[in-house]
Amino acid sequence: MAAATRQQLAEELGHIEAQALGGLDLVVGQLDRTLEALETQDLDLAALVVADDDRIDGRYLEVHQALLSLLARQAPVAGDLRLVAALLHAMKDIERMGDQCVNIAKTIPLAGHEPPRSPEIVDCVLRMGAVAREEILQAKAAFAARDAVLAEDLVRRDRAVNALNREVFRRALDAGADEEAREWAMLQVMAARALERIGDHAVDIGEQTAFVVTGLFREFTDGSQPHVGEGA
Amino acid sequence: MTNTIIMDDQLPTRPRVSVSAPSPSASAGTPQPIERPAPALHVGDLHAHYGDTHAVKGVTIDYAPNEVTAMIGPSGCGKSTVLRCLNRMHEEIAGAHVTGSVRLDETDIYGPEVDVVAVRRAIGMVFQKPNPFPTMSIYDNVAAGLKLNGVKGVDLDERVEQSLRGAGLWDEVSDRLRAPGIGLSGGQQQRLCIARTIAVQPDVILMDEPCSALDPIATLKVEELIAQLKTRFTIVIVTHNLQQAARVADSTAFFLLGELVEHASTDQMFTNPGDERTERYVTGRFG
């Protein structure tokens, strides 16, 4: 039988996709370490997370360059072109997710070495982290399988993260009278916010999956997202 | 102990607009004003045969006025045959016959009262291999369509200059109009043939792989020309070069085994085609 045509394009695309989705694995690793550092107040682990972000940045550059080269040499169209666009977009999301982990890790030394003022807030934050982790893995699975339904389901998961974010915010408001307590609470709000952004980026990747499959780019959620500051 | 924390991003507000597929009437490149409204071509249930071979099977398609429509598809899919049915050249082949209708605006060119010769003056054709008449000069080649048919009352000098300008060739040959037509380079010869075609002032220009015999630079020049010509003519182009169809055409039609599989805006065809077979062809996955 005749050999399949455009083998090289298919192989290259496959390799780049593996690299990009591998970036999601790197993010999950970073997130795990961040959450552990948050829980145990481990400063060394936090510093490791900050340093290790270089790997994710490096992966971004790799994938970006490979995609540019592919566009120039292979002139992909239709489904291939959509995949390239989606990978570019998703890789940016992955890089941002890495940055958000760094943001969280940076709050840890600043929070001080005293026991946390509010175990409930910490618990919320850690739960947010767990759901965010699930979202990342689900986004990866959906993209790899080109499953638009699974991708859209991310919205449901993300709502939980958003709800927890709002709870952290509420609890932080009642953090306490003294300055140190308030400062600590602010840092927790920032960490929560960073986790909420990670969740959003995972949903973005889900939208890219839907784009690859259907050719239509559509925001999964209608209506406005509640911003920080708007109560719920 | 306050520490300044530099947060990374100021989170941008996400757009609330839902972006759907581009509208089907999107033109390739920046739209140019229509200089001379051309008619549309409507093909209805076209069947074409070479003897016993059924080459075109029930094709129905509309070619929009003042737009470039590309016909793509693998070898033997019938696109060239369809093209030749549009100006009744198919019937010049021994044993060939056609059924169905091809309407130029409201007139069916296969109607019983219709003069074949008049059809071909309204629907011109440019061929794959440049074919200027070897016995004629550049001037005579361009004027051939008028001279051969004994058209009177036309200022030949003016028409020839107009046509050569329209084909982007005037500057290169204005000083040697009496030189033989075959003395030009391949790209120039093809533009000469285009000048010859437009000198007759047709409504539609059919192009059968006009750039396959040309080098890349000559190809690009002809493509630029096509973009300008569509302000005055309706253009139908058959091409093997998908990138060319993508660059040049407003809408693209994909043919396979004698049938029309899909016809959509070029945008659509190359970003999100509807039919699986189109997707496979356009992305180059055969075998």
Place this chain on the structure above:
Amino acid sequence: MTALTLASPRRRATDRLMRSLLAAGTLVALLPLGAIVGYLLSKGLGAWSWDFFTTDPTGNFLGDPGGIRSAIVGTVEMVALAAALSVPLGWGVALYLVEYGRQGRFAATVRYFVDVMTGVPSIVFGLFVYVTLVVSGLGGASFAGWKGSVALALLMLPVVTRSAEVVLRLVPDALREAALALGTPRWRVALKVVLPTALPGLVTGSLLAVARAAGETAPLLFTATIVNATSFSLADRTNSLPVQIYTDIGSPNDLLVQRAWGAALALVALILLTTLVARLFSRRSHLS
């Protein structure tokens, strides 16, 4: 390393052998030609003189035999008329066969008969014209130059047609298509595009037919016969080189025999000239 070594000695020997064989064969083929030319020159050149070309044969058995002016003039006249008859007709038939008759049964039949005609012996054409035009007394005097032309034309017709058909077929279809696509009717395409493009080749083919006809004796024996005086009317008997040679060569008078050789040389020279012109014309061809 084997690909780069020189040819083996055996191969070189075979090469040399074949080359010599081919050269020898060529020489053998050229030998008769050389002999003819040599013989003609040696026998006929002596007869050439100014008078030879400017005086008519006197018809006297004894004394001055005269030149061959009337024969040359007669040949040129009759062949010219024959060409004027057969060339347009031949081109016309060829145009029909190529432009309209690629596949038809009628065209195939025509083509077959044209082929047959190329094989018909020239004497048959002469006899045909003899019976239809001379014996019947059609067109006045029984023997006439123009009747000779008719016979020659019949001879030339299939040759002209065949060569014209070949040349017309060489015109690329792309040119026909281009003209058709401009909205030109088929007959105009044939006349104004195909014909001019093929013209050099057509002329070459016709000139070759002319060269052949100039040398034919048999048709003229029964139609134009022979006469001494130069005539320009072709309405009566007309002299011609082949017939003159035929008549003279059997004579016991040596001068007449020599005149015959001179005339033969003149005829060959005439044909050579015609062929050279044909060659020059074919160089201007658009179909190479």
